[in-house]
Amino acid sequence: MSHQDDISPLALNRISVYLRCLRQLQEQEVHRISSKEMAHRFHLSAAQIRKDLAYFGEFGIRGVGYDVAHLRERLEKLLGVEREHPAIIVGAGRVGTALAQFPGFRTSSFRILGLFDNDPRKVGTRQGELTVRHSRELGTVVADVGAEIAILTVPAEAAQENYDALVAAGIKAVLNFAPVQLELDPRVRAKTVDLTIFLEELAYFLR
Amino acid sequence: MSHQDDISPLALNRISVYLRCLRQLQEQEVHRISSKEMAHRFHLSAAQIRKDLAYFGEFGIRGVGYDVAHLRERLEKLLGVEREHPAIIVGAGRVGTALAQFPGFRTSSFRILGLFDNDPRKVGTRQGELTVRHSRELGTVVADVGAEIAILTVPAEAAQENYDALVAAGIKAVLNFAPVQLELDPRVRAKTVDLTIFLEELAYFLR
DNA sequence: GATTGTGAATAGATTCACAGCT
DNA sequence: AGCTGTGAATCTATTCACAATC
Numbered sequence: 001m002s003h004q005d006d007i008s009p010l011a012l013n014r015i016s017v018y019l020r021c022l023r024q025l026q027e028q029e030v031h032r033i034s035s036k037e038m039a040h041r042f043h044l045s046a047a048q049i050r051k052d053l054a055y056f057g058e059f060g061i062r063g064v065g066y067d068v069a070h071l072r073e074r075l076e077k078l079l080g081v082e083r084e085h086p087a088i089i090v091g092a093g094r095v096g097t098a099l100a101q102f103p104g105f106r107t108s109s110f111r112i113l114g115l116f117d118n119d120p121r122k123v124g125t126r127q128g129e130l131t132v133r134h135s136r137e138l139g140t141v142v143a144d145v146g147a148e149i150a151i152l153t154v155p156a157e158a159a160q161e162n163y164d165a166l167v168a169a170g171i172k173a174v175l176n177f178a179p180v181q182l183e184l185d186p187r188v189r190a191k192t193v194d195l196t197i198f199l200e201e202l203a204y205f206l207r
Numbered sequence: 208m209s210h211q212d213d214i215s216p217l218a219l220n221r222i223s224v225y226l227r228c229l230r231q232l233q234e235q236e237v238h239r240i241s242s243k244e245m246a247h248r249f250h251l252s253a254a255q256i257r258k259d260l261a262y263f264g265e266f267g268i269r270g271v272g273y274d275v276a277h278l279r280e281r282l283e284k285l286l287g288v289e290r291e292h293p294a295i296i297v298g299a300g301r302v303g304t305a306l307a308q309f310p311g312f313r314t315s316s317f318r319i320l321g322l323f324d325n326d327p328r329k330v331g332t333r334q335g336e337l338t339v340r341h342s343r344e345l346g347t348v349v350a351d352v353g354a355e356i357a358i359l360t361v362p363a364e365a366a367q368e369n370y371d372a373l374v375a376a377g378i379k380a381v382l383n384f385a386p387v388q389l390e391l392d393p394r395v396r397a398k399t400v401d402l403t404i405f406l407e408e409l410a411y412f413l414r
Numbered sequence: 415g416a417t418t419g420t421g422a423a424t425a426g427a428t429t430c431a432c433a434g435c436t
Numbered sequence: 437a438g439c440t441g442t443g444a445a446t447c448t449a450t451t452c453a454c455a456a457t458c
Contacts, residue, residue: 008427012411016404020386034439042388047429054441062435062440080410087406094305101301102402104386110406148413149406173409179227179311181249189412191405195309197223198398199294199317199356202380203287204219205396206355215449241417254451261419269418269457 011052015075017042018049022072034065081109086145088171090162091153092117092125092132095177099151101128113145118158135165142169152176163190218259222282224249225256229279241272288316293354295378297369298361299324299332299339302384306358308335320352325365342372349376359383370397 021042025033035053039046053059053066059074060066076082087110089096100115115127118135125132133141141147150171154162159178166174167185174190176182179197184190228249232240242260246253260266260273266281267273283289294317296303307322322334325342332339340348348354357373359366359381366385373381374392381397383389386404391397 007411009408010427012408013404016401016407017388019407020401020403021388036439043390044388045429047431048427050440051428051442058441060440063438064436065439078411079407080413081407085406085410085413094308098301098305099402104403108403108406109410110403149409172413175405175409181224181228181251183250189409191409193400193402193405194223194227195306196227196311196315196317197220198382198400199292199315200223200226200286200288201216201219202356202382202396202398203292203316204214204285206287206292206379217449243417252451254453255449257418258420258450265419267418270416271458272417 007055011055012079014044014048014052015056015079017044018052019072019075019079019081022068022075025068026072031068032065033068035060037065083109085110085149086113086147087111087149087151088114088116088138088141088145088147089151089153090116090135090138090166091155091158091177092119092122092127093153093155096151096153097127099153100130110149112151113147114141116141135162138165139169142166142171148172150174152178154178156180163188214262218262219286221251221255221259222263222286224251225259226279226282226286226288229275229282232275233279238275239272240275242267244272290316292317292356293320293352294318294356294358295321295323295345295348295352295354296358296360297323297342297345297373298359298365299326299329299334300360300362303358303360304334306360307337317356319358320354321348323348342369345372346376349373349378355379357381359385361385363387370395 021038035046035049038044038049056078059071089100089112092115096115100112105112115130115132116135116138117123117132122132123134150166152159152162152174156178159176159180160182163174163182167188171188174188176190176192179194182190182192228245242253242256245251245256263285266278296307296319299322303322307319312319322337322339323342323345324330324339329339330341357378359369361369363385366383366387367389370381370389374395378395381395383397383399386401389397389399
């Protein structure tokens, strides 16, 4: 928005971390904080905090530090989470239904507005405030509610076809939980989150 | 194990990806593959595959490629997933119970041998093959079953105390799903997986 | 002839250290 | 006096390109 698109995903993820820290500071009624103090409290690097923030503009006051509320607002705008993002979940298995009812979404900018599955036994069942709809209705619903983001929680072998269906439905971004290398459409950003890769990373260090 | 410990987490995660690809190739009865062909099939980089693999030894045959079954075995040993890893889940909320019954664990080297919560209403309930136990029993069970890895699925405000309890119980590694910056004990490897950070990364690119 | 393994080259990320503000 | 913002230095990762090998 305010800056170029070519920031590294690592730096971008750190911006999210800073935002989370700032929210916590605000709850603790801390109004001002220096990069040094923030690094100390949250086990981060002060130089990196300053570099990351300076990349997007001058957010601090020399000699003083950062205004917590102000910086938080700026970072929320930066990440685009100052407005709501309509989202859907595709795959009403255990993980999909768990996420559908995730209370953290209440305080986030992401609104889960649909939950889909292609198993007729699941279609029509209620999950919290949502009713499972058939995957074939994906296209209509994405258009109707203006869904931008899809969370993909289908089995590995169904991931690609569902990704393709989401692309066709006009979704903008996909968070994929299936352990596959998706063939990506350049118009639709995707991020894969694979539990076993995290566990294997930990396993490597077990000796 | 076979090599130094100072590999980057990125390269390590790519090794997991290669392993996943090799398993898929084996199912398709592909016995030999070149880095180029593998890169092409799975949308990876051939040079990087070779560099990553060569870092741990000479696994291929010049002019020919890699033996799928052999390379798979080597990578499994490398990651330490050729033996089973006893694991527990702490936090029997929606995410914890969904993971407890995750069918993917059946074919993995990770065995979920305990599920814990401190809510007395949850203690004693069954989740698949597991019965929820009270968190105060953590220490005993970790010792009894020799649990190495804990998956932490408690609310954010309870994450640090549960992490500390796991450290005290002698756990070796923790996969944390709570959105907090944990204060880490240097003896216990931890990896935090934060859903909102992934979603915010996607949100940034929505324009 | 084909493909690996690898040093050299490039690109990218992090840390240092201090000039420039408040 | 203290802290940010930043260029320069360092460290790390990726890509290139080719000699070594089958």
